[in-house]
Amino acid sequence: MARYHIETYGCTSNRGESRQIESALRDAGHYPVDGPEAADVAIMNTCTVVEKTERNMLRRAKELEAETADLIITGCMALAQGEEFRDEEIDAQILHWDDVPAAVTNGECPTPGPGTEPVLDGVVGILPIARGCLSNCSYCITKFATGRVDSPSVEENVEKARALVHAGANELRITGQDTGVYGWDDGERELPELLDRICTEIDGEFRVRLGMANPGGIHGIRDELADVFARHDELYNFIHLPVQSGSDTVLEEMRRQHRVEKFTEIVETFDETLDYWTLSTDFIVGFPTETAEDHAQSIALFREVRPEKVNVTRFSKRPGTDAAELKGLGGTVKKERSKEMSELKHEIVAEAYESMVGETREVMAVREGTGDSMKCRDDAYRQIIVQNASERGIEPGMTFEVDVTSHQTVYAFGDPI
Numbered sequence: 540m541a542r543y544h545i546e547t548y549g550c551t552s553n554r555g556e557s558r559q560i561e562s563a564l565r566d567a568g569h570y571p572v573d574g575p576e577a578a579d580v581a582i583m584n585t586c587t588v589v590e591k592t593e594r595n596m597l598r599r600a601k602e603l604e605a606e607t608a609d610l611i612i613t614g615c616m617a618l619a620q621g622e623e624f625r626d627e628e629i630d631a632q633i634l635h636w637d638d639v640p641a642a643v644t645n646g647e648c649p650t651p652g653p654g655t656e657p658v659l660d661g662v663v664g665i666l667p668i669a670r671g672c673l674s675n676c677s678y679c680i681t682k683f684a685t686g687r688v689d690s691p692s693v694e695e696n697v698e699k700a701r702a703l704v705h706a707g708a709n710e711l712r713i714t715g716q717d718t719g720v721y722g723w724d725d726g727e728r729e730l731p732e733l734l735d736r737i738c739t740e741i742d743g744e745f746r747v748r749l750g751m752a753n754p755g756g757i758h759g760i761r762d763e764l765a766d767v768f769a770r771h772d773e774l775y776n777f778i779h780l781p782v783q784s785g786s787d788t789v790l791e792e793m794r795r796q797h798r799v800e801k802f803t804e805i806v807e808t809f810d811e812t813l814d815y816w817t818l819s820t821d822f823i824v825g826f827p828t829e830t831a832e833d834h835a836q837s838i839a840l841f842r843e844v845r846p847e848k849v850n851v852t853r854f855s856k857r858p859g860t861d862a863a864e865l866k867g868l869g870g871t872v873k874k875e876r877s878k879e880m881s882e883l884k885h886e887i888v889a890e891a892y893e894s895m896v897g898e899t900r901e902v903m904a905v906r907e908g909t910g911d912s913m914k915c916r917d918d919a920y921r922q923i924i925v926q927n928a929s930e931r932g933i934e935p936g937m938t939f940e941v942d943v944t945s946h947q948t949v950y951a952f953g954d955p956i
């Protein structure tokens with residue numbers, strides 16, 4: 540039995556991995572302690588999205604090495620760039636997520652707990668439905684860490700979802716590197732069936748948010764998927780489809796599995812099926828081969844589809860990827876293009892929130908915000924903040940109606956009715 544300390548960096552998917560590790564550790568009889576100094580083993584679940592993150596990861600790993608008896612480093616940076624930790628002579632085991640519980644157990648017999656602990660964070664349940672993807676994007680380092688898609692069965696995921704809801708999850712977040720290709724490793728396109736079954740077979744008050752799905756995987760199931768969204772109130776009308784560029788030439792260089800037309804066809808299908816929904820997408824700005832014309836096409840696509848949520852990333856080279864071998868654009872060009880796109884993002888996203896002012900929305904309280912505020916989500920997963928939450932008796936998990944009174948760029952304010 541060991542005392543452990545775990546730190547997690549990066550995305551929702553990574554937090555889900557940490558919770559799975561914790562669940563296995565607790566089942567094996569290990570228990571968490573406050574801080575690395577009190578632990579027999581510290582686990583650092585790393586992220587590797589931008590260079591600055593990498594520097595922070597290395598710095599933190601050195602601190603943990605000094606503060607704890609034994610250090611395990613896992614996660615995307617550990618798996619894709621484990622040598623960086625070795626080069627710094629950090630004394631740690633560098634392991635895949637799946638191998639962490641066994642390494643902590645270190646040959647001892649596990650002490651089984653009362654069952655698999657649900658993956659819960661407040662009223663949010665994080666449900667990784669699969670790991671890995673089927674793509675080979677030329678700029679991506681994550682695929683080195685995660686590999687090909689590996690999908691547990693629909694039954695297994697429905698049971699995990701049920702456990703989360705029964706443990707108190709009011710919001711299920713379905714995650715994965717690419718949820719759109721769920722089941723493809725078994726030759727089936729199973730995402731619509733999984734969502735349908737979670738919504739129909741599980742009793743309780745809960746909402747479901749579908750995580751990132753690449754357009755290449757979604758395109759072939761778009762009608763079926765939009766139909767599932769239309770039939771189930773449990774599903775937030777929200778879809779995250781990272782397009783990355785409005786230029787087919789750049790998409791080809793990126794080795795993305797879609798072209799612009801596929802992306803816009805998915806958007807059209809959802810527009811035709813749902814009255815009120817949120818399109819979330821990502822753009823990479825300044826890919827090495829991106830010309831001024833390519834950039835203009837991205838801007839044009841942005842204006843055409845008017846996403847309500849957007850991540851704009853300035854291209855940076857990731858070691859070991861094919862895109863890192865290409866001659867890059869100058870920093871000034873990247874900066875200017877990214878500034879133009881970020882300004883457009885503010886304009887378009889703010890417009891979406893402004894259009895909500897004066898309307899009534901049903902929301903679910905999800906998390907406490909700063910001060911005495913509560914972060915809530917409406918049917919399309921738009922964020923609505925309610926102030927003076929405790930005075931109003933609002934707690935996470937509650938559902939109620941609000942009048943939308945005002946907005947900031949990426950969220951609105953609401954008064955409970």
Ligand code: SF4
Nearest residue numbers: 672674675676679682
């Ligand atoms: S879809 Fe592309 S960017 Fe995403 S994990 Fe797979 S290879 Fe990487």
